[in-house]
Amino acid sequence: MxxxxxxxxxTLAQLFLQSEAAYTCVSELGDLGVVQFRDLNPDVNAFQxxxxxxxxxxxxxxxxxxxIEKEIKxxxxxxxxxxxxxDAPAPREMIDLEATFEKLENEMKEVNTxxxxxxxxxxxxxxxxxxxxxxxxxxxxxxxxPKSEEAQNLLGEEATRAGGQPLKLGxxxxxxxx
Numbered sequence: 268m269x270x271x272x273x274x275x276x277x278t279l280a281q282l283f284l285q286s287e288a289a290y291t292c293v294s295e296l297g298d299l300g301v302v303q304f305r306d307l308n309p310d311v312n313a314f315q316x317x318x319x320x321x322x323x324x325x326x327x328x329x330x331x332x333x334x335i336e337k338e339i340k341x342x343x344x345x346x347x348x349x350x351x352x353x354d355a356p357a358p359r360e361m362i363d364l365e366a367t368f369e370k371l372e373n374e375m376k377e378v379n380t381x382x383x384x385x386x387x388x389x390x391x392x393x394x395x396x397x398x399x400x401x402x403x404x405x406x407x408x409x410x411x412x413p414k415s416e417e418a419q420n421l422l423g424e425e426a427t428r429a430g431g432q433p434l435k436l437g438x439x440x441x442x443x444x445x
Contacts, residue, residue: 294355
């Protein structure tokens with residue numbers, strides 16, 4: 268196998284391939300790593316080329332893979348890195364890979380949404396639990412105080428009715444009744 272160093276002897280060649288075989292041939296040449304391609308149509312806009320849709324699909328799959336990789340690393344799951352570039356998949360396999368990546372991305376987004384909702388619910392319930400505990404402590408302390416002090420502590424100077432009569436407080440299962 269050769270290399271592409273400047274001192275390496277090179278030959279300029281032009282290949283004519285049928286459209287159906289172009290993907291497989293270019294893939295094999297790329298796997299060998301001994302070919303350098305030169306654009307013979309530099310004036311053609313990138314969006315006017317025949318392969319632009321395939322490039323977009325590949326970029327979208329790459330984005331999905333980066334998202335999945337980020338989620339895997341965020342959760343501390345070890346990944347196997349062989350260091351080798353895998354062979355280019357066949358066009359039919361690309362469709363299957365695209366569907367698989369789409370499914371995985373949607374599942375990961377759903378898991379993230381559910382995890383955020385669970386965290387939010389947990390925090391709300393924890394807050395309510397603390398409020399209930401503080402309320403229970405408050406009512407337990409109120410239950411232990413004498414009734415006249417209780418009215419004074421709860422209502423302060425407003426512990427009397429409009430006619431000057433004192434308000435009486437009672438309990439019904441730790442709830443204050445005025």
